[in-house]
Amino acid sequence: MAIINRVVIQADDCKGCGLCVDACPVNVLDFADSLNAMGYRPARYTGAGCTGCGTCFYTCPEPRAITVIRNTEGLEDGYCPHCDRDVKLLPGYRGKGSGICIECMNPLNSR
Amino acid sequence: MKTTILQKPASFYDDFVLKGGTQTHNTHYCPGCGHGILHKLIAEALSDFNIQDRTVLISPVGCSVFAYYYFDVGNIQSAHGRAPAVATGYKRANPDSIMISYQGDGDLAAIGANEILQAANRGEQMTVFFVNNAIYGMTGGQMAPTTLIGQKSTTTPRGRTSQNEGFPLRMSEIIATLEAPVYVERVMLTDAKNIARTRKAVRKALKIQIDKKGFSFVEVLSACPTGWKMTPVNSKKWITDVLAKHFEPGVKKDESEDREPVITLHPQPHFDEFHELLDIKSLTDKIRGVKVPEVKPLADEIKIAGFGGQGILSMGYALANIAMGHRYQVSWLPSYGPEMRGGTANCSVKISDRRIASPLVDDPTVLVAMNKPSLKRFEQDVQPGGIILYDSGLIDTPPERTDLTVIGIPATDEADKLGSTKAANMIMLGAYAKLRGYLSEAYVCKALPMIIKNTMFRELNEQAFKRGMELVQ
Numbered sequence: 001m002a003i004i005n006r007v008v009i010q011a012d013d014c015k016g017c018g019l020c021v022d023a024c025p026v027n028v029l030d031f032a033d034s035l036n037a038m039g040y041r042p043a044r045y046t047g048a049g050c051t052g053c054g055t056c057f058y059t060c061p062e063p064r065a066i067t068v069i070r071n072t073e074g075l076e077d078g079y080c081p082h083c084d085r086d087v088k089l090l091p092g093y094r095g096k097g098s099g100i101c102i103e104c105m106n107p108l109n110s111r
Numbered sequence: 112m113k114t115t116i117l118q119k120p121a122s123f124y125d126d127f128v129l130k131g132g133t134q135t136h137n138t139h140y141c142p143g144c145g146h147g148i149l150h151k152l153i154a155e156a157l158s159d160f161n162i163q164d165r166t167v168l169i170s171p172v173g174c175s176v177f178a179y180y181y182f183d184v185g186n187i188q189s190a191h192g193r194a195p196a197v198a199t200g201y202k203r204a205n206p207d208s209i210m211i212s213y214q215g216d217g218d219l220a221a222i223g224a225n226e227i228l229q230a231a232n233r234g235e236q237m238t239v240f241f242v243n244n245a246i247y248g249m250t251g252g253q254m255a256p257t258t259l260i261g262q263k264s265t266t267t268p269r270g271r272t273s274q275n276e277g278f279p280l281r282m283s284e285i286i287a288t289l290e291a292p293v294y295v296e297r298v299m300l301t302d303a304k305n306i307a308r309t310r311k312a313v314r315k316a317l318k319i320q321i322d323k324k325g326f327s328f329v330e331v332l333s334a335c336p337t338g339w340k341m342t343p344v345n346s347k348k349w350i351t352d353v354l355a356k357h358f359e360p361g362v363k364k365d366e367s368e369d370r371e372p373v374i375t376l377h378p379q380p381h382f383d384e385f386h387e388l389l390d391i392k393s394l395t396d397k398i399r400g401v402k403v404p405e406v407k408p409l410a411d412e413i414k415i416a417g418f419g420g421q422g423i424l425s426m427g428y429a430l431a432n433i434a435m436g437h438r439y440q441v442s443w444l445p446s447y448g449p450e451m452r453g454g455t456a457n458c459s460v461k462i463s464d465r466r467i468a469s470p471l472v473d474d475p476t477v478l479v480a481m482n483k484p485s486l487k488r489f490e491q492d493v494q495p496g497g498i499i500l501y502d503s504g505l506i507d508t509p510p511e512r513t514d515l516t517v518i519g520i521p522a523t524d525e526a527d528k529l530g531s532t533k534a535a536n537m538i539m540l541g542a543y544a545k546l547r548g549y550l551s552e553a554y555v556c557k558a559l560p561m562i563i564k565n566t567m568f569r570e571l572n573e574q575a576f577k578r579g580m581e582l583v584q
Binding site for chain 2: 003010012013015016017018019022023025037038040052053054055057058059060061062063064066067068069070071072073074075090091
């Protein structure tokens with residue numbers, strides 16, 4: 001099975017500075033059509049082609065706007081009620097549930 | 112292939128609880144600000160080196176003043192430019208801590224320029240991250256010492272000129288000329304390659320401190336899109352095309368391979384030794400066998416005033432020490448100032464059987480006036496029923512007050528007879544002691560040589576003190 005890399009952008013944490021869009025070597029980032037909660041037009045993953053290089057992560061000035069996963073296969077599977085489907089889960093932050101949905105970045109509480 | 116995740120480093124807090132803010136995930140920085148990127152690189156290094164628990168980050172004054180909202184480490188916020196001085200103190204007291212001094216160019220290169228040079232020159236064990244964006248960002252884009260020639264700012268609207276404002280300071284090069292620093296590098300937060308270089312420099316600088324090798328300094332050319340009035344992407348280009356031409360990136364000094372770890376900073380004396388080292392053993396410890404009278408209710412507020420050189424301060428100092436030896440609470444407050452040489456000098460002494468709240472003497476109970484201007488200045492302040500002791504040899508107009516005890520002592524004349532004018536203060540001290548009657552003569556004679564250590568006056572002081580006592584008969 002092909003290795004899948006993913007960049008996950010938390011739209012509400014993004015200030016739309018565009019550094020990641022400019023820096024992405026494979027041009028898989030662009031800007032969203034709508035504004036986020038802070039009124040910025042956030043960056044968006046076009047959906048395919050991320051190489052997991054991490055350039056966007058290191059150019060991003062926000063601590064948690066961008067997460068890059070190299071090889072999503074190793075992540076846990078789970079069901080996300082927000083997305084209403086089976087998703088891959090990031091390990092949760094300290095005290096923030098058992099995992100975080102990589103599609104919508106909402107924390108999922110352990111049952 | 113192993114799964115790896117690049118995400119918010121654990122050395123950041125999960126939530127950033129800025130004052131009153133509802134957005135607890137974002138920094139307060141403007142979009143595209145370099146601070147966020149550098150924060151991330153530092154936090155990542157702290158987590159990777161597993162030093163989060165012993166790291167203390169010093170937030171400067173500037174945009175990064177709120178760094179303590181983000182870094183889950185020990186945090187100190189210091190006065191403008193003083194981060195290296197604070198870091199010095201903390202590190203010396205806690206040699207195993209990791210000190211990070213995070214400073215902007217307004218903080219480090221302007222108001223704190225001396226602090227950073229002195230700390231670097233001492234080779235303090237700390238890591239300094241110097242964020243250079245060539246402008247005062249927080250206050251709205253004024254000229255900084257690092258602003259380029261021709262660069263417009265709110266305080267240089269026509270562009271900086273060397274005739275008016277001097278040349279932009281190259282701090283890395285200046286610090287690299289010093290002998291003590293181990294590692295000095297300038298990096299820039301622009302493209303992937305240079306951010307990777309910055310990441311490497313951040314880690315190297317911290318590693319040097321972890322290995323206790325000494326002072327490391329990383330200057331980071333960082334974008335201020337708001338202050339520069341550019342888009343974040345154009346700011347990045349401006350760093351490469353313009354800023355980096357004057358502030359050339361690269362390693363300015365690297366002796367990390369050659370340096371040995373400095374394990375003990377300085378052999379520190381044990382706390383118990385301090386009294387002996389500084390010779391501040393109390394008189395009671397030194398003088399044994401002389402019984403002092405019982406402590407009685409007392410609240411003397413004494414103002415001693417005269418010419419500089421008459422031993423005004425010494426008299427107060429001796430009196431306070433002797434009274435302390437008699438188990439009274441004392442304070443001695445010299446008034447230094449332009450009067451010190453040749454003019455008038457005065458000091459305030461408080462002696463009480465109870466604890467003293469303030470060393471200030473506004474309304475003295477006892478005034479010792481050794482010259483005319485002093486008597487004039489303080490006469491009206493003395494409390495009714497108090498005492499005025501004045502040098503009747505030097506002051507031809509005696510005090511006019513009638514609601515208190517006035518005693519003239521020809522102290523200077525008597526001191527001359529004893530052999531030195533300098534002993535006049537001890538004559539006054541003797542007169543005071545006799546008048547107030549709570550000091551033991553034997554104790555004073557034993558204590559004086561320990562307080563006034565000049566051996567030349569040892570016998571003279573004692574004679575003068577005794578003479579002062581006689582004069583009040």
